[in-house]
Amino acid sequence: MKQFIILVVVVCAFIGTGGLAQTVEVNSGGVKVEGAGRSEVGTAKTGTSAITGSDLKKTVAAGAKGITITGSDNTIRITGKCLRLTVTGSDNTVYTDTIKQISVVGSGNKVYWRKGWTAKTKPSVSSTGADNVVTRSPK
Numbered sequence: 001m002k003q004f005i006i007l008v009v010v011v012c013a014f015i016g017t018g019g020l021a022q023t024v025e026v027n028s029g030g031v032k033v034e035g036a037g038r039s040e041v042g043t044a045k046t047g048t049s050a051i052t053g054s055d056l057k058k059t060v061a062a063g064a065k066g067i068t069i070t071g072s073d074n075t076i077r078i079t080g081k082c083l084r085l086t087v088t089g090s091d092n093t094v095y096t097d098t099i100k101q102i103s104v105v106g107s108g109n110k111v112y113w114r115k116g117w118t119a120k121t122k123p124s125v126s127s128t129g130a131d132n133v134v135t136r137s138p139k
Helices: 002-016
Strands: 023-027 030-035 038-043 048-054 057-061 066-072 075-090 093-107 110-116 124-130 133-136
Parallel strands (some): 048 066, 057 075, 075 093, 093 124, 110 133
Antiparallel strands (some): 023 030, 030 038
């Protein structure tokens, strides 16, 4: 039964890339799909999700504990509560709803957050690099 479930996950991951996946890797940490200039990892065990690539435009539900974005020129919208956000690379733009911790490494990245983890808090922010912006969203 375990092999059947893994096969279904791998086939769904492959189809989700439009059949463009070059690599689909399954291990105890989750499923990793790579190809067509992007890769995405969902790890149910640790509650983290990773988005890797360039020129991606997508919306991601933050039902996970953390989200990691690596690459350049991506525009990512994160909906819901996100415990940790890590952005690495250059010229990424990220919009979050509710966030506790933000870490940015690289240059020219922009992270806009709407709310801190609680009504009275702002997210903790760490930024390393040049010209990164982390600020409350005007909306």
